[in-house]
Amino acid sequence: MIRSALPLAVLSSILLTSAALAAPSVVASTKPIQSLVAAVMGDTGTPTLIVKGAASPHTYSLRPSDAAALESADIVFWTGHGLELFLAEALETLSTRAQVVELAETPGITLLPLREGGAFEAHEHEDEDHAHEDEHEHEDEHDHAEADGDMHFWLDPQNASLMVTHIAATLAAADPENAAIYASNAEAELARLTALEAELTATLAPVAASPFIVFHDAYQYFEARFGLTVAGTVTVSPETMPGAARIDALRAKVSELGATCVFAEPNFEPAIVRTIVEGTDAEAGTLDPEGASLTEGPDLYGELLRSLASGLVECLG
The missing domain is CATH 3.40.50.1980 (Nitrogenase molybdenum iron protein domain)
Structure with missing residues (x-):
């Protein structure tokens, strides 16, 4: 009878290689953030999204499943203080083992000042x-007063490009085995963002x-x-x-x-x-x-x- 099973040594090698290439457990706060992280991660894994569906980060309350995801995360990407207020305390108490990345601190990012009172006219x-x-x-203006600037910075595609670069660098440092994949995916996403900006400039003119x-x-x-x-x-x-x-x-x-x-x-x-x-x-x-x-x-x-x-x-x- 012909045996189809792999030798134990070969099987062990495959399992070790798969484990080495496994991506870290990643959590992203909102849909726009999760989208950019997912584009960089590609096939290595899917970042868990906290604010799902039609929920708003302005009024969101954590669910038990969210708390579990934060507790088990290796990396958490969020916008930062001043927008996702529901996350600030949770990150300190639940994500004690995770690397927490506040994307408002992305190198080179443009943060515009809050317009007076929000009602800027x-x-x-x-x-x-x-x-x-x-x-x-x-x-209660305290909700937005904690931010140093307007926290909706993802709506500028040039800021998004900087975020993609920062996300890729963060993932590569945490997961060197997949660094080349993250770099390649980031390069492709940057090209898409450049084309998107040109497209929307023409559309909105x-x-x-x-x-x-x-x-x-x-x-x-x-x-x-x-x-x-x-x-x-x-x-x-x-x-x-x-x-x-x-x-x-x-x-x-x-x-x-x-x-x-x-x-x-x-x-x-x-x-x-x-x-x-x-x-x-x-x-x-x-x-x-x-x-x-x-x-x-x-x-x-x-x-x-x-x-x-x-x-x-x-x-x-």
């Missing part, structure tokens, strides 16, 4: 101050001068990279819905600026936006800065930025 018009006073008294209002100030990096004209925000903080005075002030702002569109977000109540545009010439649209409606994975980042561009062109055009 308010300080330019002192007559509106009292209209917002009641809302500001009830809003026709609507760049059209003013619009967004739900919260999440788009400063996208606006700066592609020369867009964001006129203001519906709410100062996405954790707190705007009051009646704020809505009335925004309705006046829409008419004053001739804003073409007011954009909701899928994580939050769109009825507020419909109320703001009612009786004005503006239309209501939806922008999704975190990929709430997209499927997680390496392709999400490009889909995310393209969906922002298509949403803007559809409404503003």
Whole structure:
């Protein structure tokens, strides 16, 4: 009878090689971060995502499965303090054995300052101050005050390129056996990001001068990279819905600026936006800065930025 089993020594060698090539256990906080990490890891492994589905990092609460993933992680990639507040304490207590990588500290990354109060048009018009006073008294600005800058930096593809390079270097240092794979995958992702920026520059050019209002100030990096004209925000903080005075002030702002569109977000109540545009010439649209409606994975980042561009062109055009 012919035996098909491999000799024990050969089998042991194969098992040892497979173990050596096994990627570290990696966790990523949000969909855009997970997408970039997944692109670099490729076939070596899949990073575990914490904020899944349509959940928002602004309002997320950890689940038992999330805690287990953080406890067993070798590397955790997150945006940083000032956005994913639900993770700050958990990383200190659960991820004691993991390398925690705060991508806001990526070498060379551009961090823009927070615009005043989040409602960045308010300080330019002192007559509106009292209209917002009641809302500001009830809003907790501490959530965003912990950050040194605006933490939505992933929406600039040039920042994403720097993040990819940093992610690849981190993975290679932790897992030298797969370093060449990480470097190759990162190089391919960088080429895709360069092409994506050129594509979106051409797509958005026709609507760049059209003013619009967004739900919260999440788009400063996208606006700066592609020369867009964001006129203001519906709410100062996405954790707190705007009051009646704020809505009335925004309705006046829409008419004053001739804003073409007011954009909701899928994580939050769109009825507020419909109320703001009612009786004005503006239309209501939806922008999704975190990929709430997209499927997680390496392709999400490009889909995310393209969906922002298509949403803007559809409404503003």
